[in-house]
Amino acid sequence: MTTIAYQGEIRFCRYLDAAGQPVGELPDWAGKPDTLVEYYRQMTLARQFDTKAIALQRTGQLGTYPSLLGGEAIDIPTASLMDDEDVLVPYYRNHAMQVMRGCDWRDVLLYWGGDERGSASPALRQDLPNCVPIATQCLHACGVAAAFRIRGEKRVAVTLCGDGATSKGDFLEALNVAGTWQLPLVFIVNNNQWAISVPRAMQCGAPTLAQKAIGAGIRGEQVDGNDVIAVHEAVALALERARGGKGPSLIEAVSYRLSDHTTADDATRYRSSDELRAGWEHEPVKRLRNFLHGRGWWNEEQEQAWQADISRRVQQAVDAYLATAPDDPGAMFDHLYAELPASLEAQREQVRARAAARAARREQD
């Protein structure tokens, strides 16, 4: 005789279709303009910044930069719903979240310009810095959440990663630990369909990534990551549950990477233009704008004024970034140890002397 030992399901949630039309009843909060108009403002600001950052990289004024394009409807509501005391454990595309949590755009540019001072912004508080290695941060988030639990704090750790990251042992081990310890933790997977050149279908044989939660004994759900209302609902519930001691959640937000992987990539080499065109049909900003227009909560005049305003703000950040003097070469030794051992002190002086000698030679030439 056999019985069913376990039966699970993964639900998919969407409120707005690609044209911005409601597909069912909306939650109460979405019946008022305030939150959604603010989301729209933040999403368009993030996009303008992104365009500018890519232009800076293309003109040699910024290092390799990972675009956030197509992830706006995931990052903006999540950052907005988190409390200040919560901890964000980001991957490398969450610049807009860092700014919403208090960081200056200038610091974001400093970081991607190769200056470690960009990660030193006091506004980041206890948030972890950008994590470029894949999925390693998910385990760090478990540690942060475990500390909250041990200390009995009503705080939540939120960590994000991409679809490729879900293939990493670190990710699966993090889910497992979070489930075992019932940590106050929210995992958000921005499933943008591409891990550099490897498409989602070649990443994992399971029909959803959210169902990895089932194996770890935690809640998993899938939402339309281009639908800001669906993301808001899922994240709000996951935060509430985590804060209330009901354990971790995994949210798979299905989006599309409208950009190259980073500025060091050229996706036309492996991705068809038809597919990209289809991606733009579903993109989150236009979807929300259509919805706001339909409700009469946003008009062309406001749009133009707002675009001019954020252009100014982005340019201010760029100017401040470009005006920042390069760090002293000796600074690369600053954060190795609380107290630098003498042998490394000597190396620091050597590095400084060499840099000074090179600068002097350049002057001569």
Added chain:
Amino acid sequence: MSTTIPAGMREMTYREAAREGLHEALTRDERVFLMGEDVGRYGGSYAVSLGFLEEFGPERIRDTPLSESAFVGAGIGAAIGGMRPIVEVMTVNFSLLAADQIINTAATYLHMSGGQINVPLVIRMATGGGLQLAAQHSHSLENLYAHVPGLKVLTPATVEDVRGMLATALADPDPVLIFEHILLYNRKGLLAADAGAVDIHRARIRRAGTQVSLITYGGSLWKCLEAAELLEQQGIDAEVLDLRTLRPLDDEAIMATVTRTRRVVIVDEGWRSGGISAEITARIHEQAFYELDVPVQRVCAAEVPIPYAKQLEDAALPQVADIVAAAGRLVKGND
């Protein structure tokens, strides 16, 4: 200035030579297959396997999930199971995710099976700095693997070696790691038309000299050769020894050059403390101490995470001028 290519030689980049070696291996032996992140559709992170997916198909050119431990582990299984896998790890920095599979499994399987099971696995990976890839993608960690008995560690610096070492590694019954320095891929060199497998147990003198030995490997070889030219202008005759293989080290060749010149500068892009240069220094002191006129010198990377910003990265890595200065001090003494 135009250079003529000698008869029977071809000029090609290190990338093209690596590619030719891989192509030959895939063509000659159907047990050989390539797997790793972005090796197929993307053509490899450093474009070494561009076009191979179309030519050899997805079974033999396998894009893997983003799981270093998983695909190195699968490589071990396939090697034990009769295949000759070539695993590409994007950079040595990412190989740390698979360190357990490499150090605790690949290197120990023969021992754990009482001599029953060899692991004929070849793992290729990029190493080194100089392309502004920042602190988590620029390190030279080959000496970590050179520490591990059971592994062979190759560091081809020339087109001949990067092409020819692969075939020798594939024929080897033990796990072999091949480190390709990222600054070499675009470097051109001359390759004999009939180039083939090369030995992987001998260091090689790339420039003969009498007054000071520059002992090095991989990407630093070319900096040493450039330094030797500059030293010649100062009237100093430098010898350059390319180690080629870090495990096992060719002690005989090292002691021979020490005996010839009596002065040694070891140039290594790894961190100084506990690095391969420390090991070589110790061996020279153990085996040829009385041949030395002056203490061994080392030119290594600054002991910091390799910085991202260009001027900081340059300052952190060994440069030609540093090598010239160190060798000059040994020969002329401190002024």
